[in-house]
Amino acid sequence: MSRSNPRVLSTLERAGGFASAQEVYQLMQREGQSIGLTTVYRSLQSLVNDKIVDVLRRDDGEAIYRLCGETHHHHLVCKSCGETVEIEGGAIEKWALNVGKEHGFREVGHTAEIFGLCSKC
Amino acid sequence: MSRSNPRVLSTLERAGGFASAQEVYQLMQREGQSIGLTTVYRSLQSLVNDKIVDVLRRDDGEAIYRLCGETHHHHLVCKSCGETVEIEGGAIEKWALNVGKEHGFREVGHTAEIFGLCSKC
DNA sequence: TATGGAAATGAAAATCATTTTCATTTGTGG
DNA sequence: CCACAAATGAAAATGATTTTCATTTCCATA
Ligand SMILES: [Zn+2]
Ligand SMILES: [Zn+2]
Ligand SMILES: [Zn+2]
Ligand SMILES: [Zn+2]
Numbered sequence: 001m002s003r004s005n006p007r008v009l010s011t012l013e014r015a016g017g018f019a020s021a022q023e024v025y026q027l028m029q030r031e032g033q034s035i036g037l038t039t040v041y042r043s044l045q046s047l048v049n050d051k052i053v054d055v056l057r058r059d060d061g062e063a064i065y066r067l068c069g070e071t072h073h074h075h076l077v078c079k080s081c082g083e084t085v086e087i088e089g090g091a092i093e094k095w096a097l098n099v100g101k102e103h104g105f106r107e108v109g110h111t112a113e114i115f116g117l118c119s120k121c
Numbered sequence: 122m123s124r125s126n127p128r129v130l131s132t133l134e135r136a137g138g139f140a141s142a143q144e145v146y147q148l149m150q151r152e153g154q155s156i157g158l159t160t161v162y163r164s165l166q167s168l169v170n171d172k173i174v175d176v177l178r179r180d181d182g183e184a185i186y187r188l189c190g191e192t193h194h195h196h197l198v199c200k201s202c203g204e205t206v207e208i209e210g211g212a213i214e215k216w217a218l219n220v221g222k223e224h225g226f227r228e229v230g231h232t233a234e235i236f237g238l239c240s241k242c
Numbered sequence: 243t244a245t246g247g248a249a250a251t252g253a254a255a256a257t258c259a260t261t262t263t264c265a266t267t268t269g270t271g272g
Numbered sequence: 273c274c275a276c277a278a279a280t281g282a283a284a285a286t287g288a289t290t291t292t293c294a295t296t297t298c299c300a301t302a
Contacts, residue, residue, distance in 0.1 A: 002279060022259070036281035041260065061182040061288080076224055085224050095212045096235045103197055103206050105237035112233040113252065114217045116226035123250060157252035162289065180286075182259080183288065 004050070008043035009067075012053065018064040018082065037064060056113075059080065078118035087114065127169070128154060129164035133174065138186040177232060199239035208235070 006046075011024050019027070025040045044065050047053040054068040059079060066084075074092065076085040092112050100108030130229045132145050132154075140148070146161045165186050168174040178205030183240040195213070213233050 005279085020259085026284080035152045038261085038281055042170045042279090057178045057182060060259095061178060061184065063182065076220055076226065078226070081227075087220055090217075091216045092213055092233070095210075095216070096233075097209055099234055101195055104240035105197065105199070105235075108237035110233065110234060110235045112213070112217075112231065114221055114226075114229060116221045116229035119225035119227075124252055126250085139290085159290085160250080163250090181288095 002042050002046060003102055004043040004046040004052075005035065005039055007035065008040055009052070010048060012044075012047075012065060013067060018056065018066045018084070020058070020062050020064050022062075024065070056084075074112045074114065075117070076114045078121055079115050080121035081120045083120075123163050123167060125164040125167040125173075126156065128156065129161055130168060130173070133165075133168075133186060134188060139177065139187045141179070141183050141185050143183075145186075148185055175230070195233050195235065197235045197237070199237065199242055202239060202242050204239050204241075 007028065008024060011028050011031075014018055015024065015027060021037070021041050021044055024044070025035070025037045028040070029036050042081060044053065044055075048055050048065070053065045054075070055063050055065050056075065058064055064082075068086075072089075072093075074087045074089045076087055077083070080111070089112065092110070096110035096112075100106075110116055128149065129145060132149050132152075133140055136145065136148060142158070142162050142165050145165070146156070146158050149156050149161070165174065165176075169176050169186070173189060175189050176184050176186050179185055193210070193214070195208045195210045197208050198204070210233065213231070215235075217231035218229055221227075
């Protein structure tokens with residue numbers, strides 16, 4: 001597994017909000033940076049593995065990436081415009097842990113996303 | 122926009138839970154039903170438009186469909202052996218709904234999975 | 243029943259994001 | 273400088289989904 005190219009992270013920061021791999025690539029192209037699309041994909045993947053960025057899916061299935069805080073959280077995403085709210089999931093953390101333990105599971109983790117239509121859509 | 126082929130809906134019902142377009146198509150093939158992949162896609166899309174089925178995305182981006190109103194539940198999955206327990210998610214249902222409403226979202230849905238190591242692993 | 247147009251169908255081609263391959267370049271310790 | 277590993281990226285492969293478009297099926301009406 002390769003390390004992330006720092007320019008990719010820098011570009012994602014500059015993009016603000018979510019950006020797809022293709023968008024990060026195009027942005028770097030426009031800025032005159034020389035980089036391959038493959039490296040952009042590899043770097044983003046590496047950043048996801050390191051939990052430095054979050055990855056979600058647009059409605060059309062394209063993966064979108066964004067810097068995220070270190071604290072564990074979940075997302076409330078608008079299905080239409082993609083607006084995203086970070087959620088501190090106190091209740092769900094306990095729920096997942098309890099359910100896991102009730103069934104004798106160890107090393108219990110979870111995923112959760114909430115989606116809907118935001119007030120503007 | 123075309124209407125949904127009733128055999129597609131019937132197959133999705135029979136599949137139980139989520140199924141991708143490709144999976145529905147393959148299932149129909151195996152059952153000896155003659156249908157085109159295009160029609161499967163069109164029918165599923167039409168069912169989504171009519172809000173008869175929900176559509177989500179797998180981690181790999183593939184769209185998966187399921188009947189709305191089918192008993193909603195979540196899964197507790199063993200990371201090692203794959204054993205799966207179906208969970209009635211009372212607490213999380215309310216949590217997701219509340220969080221969505223607090224932020225002015227409509228048509229709020231959610232996904233949630235719990236994973237860990239089962240007692241045998 | 244015949245007929246004309248609308249809707250449905252599906253095979254094949256086109257799209258498009260993402261992954262894989264693999265040859266080349268770059269970096270680094272010895 | 274040399275050897276070797278990691279990084280890079282162009283090109284090809286993959287795979288889901290969409291589009292095209294010619295053909296078939298329906299259906300209302302004469
Ligand atoms: Zn919105
Ligand atoms: Zn959580
Ligand atoms: Zn297990
Ligand atoms: Zn639920």
